[in-house]
Amino acid sequence: MGYSSLERLGASALVHHLLLLLLIIIIIIHIFKVLLGLGREGRFVDATVKLTNNMNLECVYPKTDGMTQMSWVKSIATGKETIAVSHPLYGVHIEDKYKDRVHFINASSRDKSLNFMKTTEADMGFYICSITFPDGVWEKVVEVIQSDSFEVFVPPTNHTIIEPGGNVTLRCPYSVGGLVQEVMWERIKADRMDTIVLSAPWEFPSVYPLEQGCWNSFYSGGAESH
Secondary structure, eight states: OOHHHHHHHHHHHHHHHHHHHHHHHHHHHHHHHHHHTBOTTSSBOSEEEEOOSEEEEOOBOOSOSOOSEEEEEEEETTEEEEEEEEETTTEEEEOTTTTTTEEESOOOSSBOOEEEESOOGGGOEEEEEEEEETTEEEEEEEEEEOGGGSOOOOOOSSOOOOOTTOOEEEOOOOOTTOOOOEEEEEEEOSSEEEEEEEOSSEEESSOOGGGOSEEEEEEEETTEEO
């Protein structure tokens, strides 16, 4: 076997090892992406809410398509338990179990946030806001946890004041030349934390009261996270 054949074998082995290394990196990145949004029991959550005697579960439909129907359900050991259903024609239905202490916060067609009163530890768990529209289904998963398990809110040292209806750009700085594949933003309030995974920078088209709060950012690039 000549040197050219050995060189080809060496090059082939090198390419094989590089591809294997790339596959491992991709798997690590995928695992990290999943873990970014996992709740305390290992499932993805869009928001974490502290259990209080009077708490709100936010659900604002981000699309402009008309809603066919929406529902709030809770995950239980045997499946899902319906809490409330809202239909454009048939109105609102709240299950008897929740009727005296649950109601929709306002009548907005896009805002289907739910208010809980007189809560107990039995109200902890995973809640799903599911909105059906002509082209599919949009869902938001909210986890309610014990008060003492909630992250301590630390007031930010830097403030940005924006008038309602204005524009604001949130930036997540990273090393020049670095590979950034995904950015996670956390909006932290005294009683809740919202998780948003996207690419940076992210610009809000307009500012609403719901967007007020302390924002933290984390980014992942290759096999690293910051």
